Amino acid sequence: MVALGIRSLLCILGIAALGTSAAVDNTVQAWQLTQYCNEFYTVSNGDTCWDIIARNQNKFTMSQLLCWNNDINPWCSNLIPGRQVCIGVERPGPVC
Template identity: 70%
Template sequence: MVAITIRNIACLLGVASLGASVAVDTTKVDVDAAAWKMTELCVDYYTVGFGDTCWDIISRNQNKFTMRQLLCWNTDINPWCSNLIPGRQVCVGVDRPGPVC
């Protein structure tokens, strides 16, 4: 009789190689800044990091602006803030009085 161990089953099912298949590439993404739509009055920028959310961007900038302003200044960011791309710069400050948001 053949002894079947958890390790044998894991290898048969490919679970042992699962760690390599879910590794995340953390290298910097080369992004064309001109492709991102932001207000031309922008004077301060933030480079999006891996895993950043809009709330992270706001808090890392000492809550100097609201979600509404962030979305107004960066018209390509969707209302759910689910399309942030690591390496891209977003506008986090504008010349006063700035655009009406």
């Protein structure tokens, strides 16, 4: 029971994802982008969601980034370097 508590805490902090990132399927089909996406950003090593937003002049919110990229978890701990994420959509686009 204690191990489960520690593992849950590590997941909440995003630490557990560091050891499991190599096991994530890196195929394009596995990454869910909105169909309205028309701008992309390639994730760099060490990027966080906040880094991606800042590097794009805060043109979108965290809520929009997560909405446009359904597979990014709420803690943004599963970004994979080299993977493209959606950072802009056609208008009207999805409601986020």
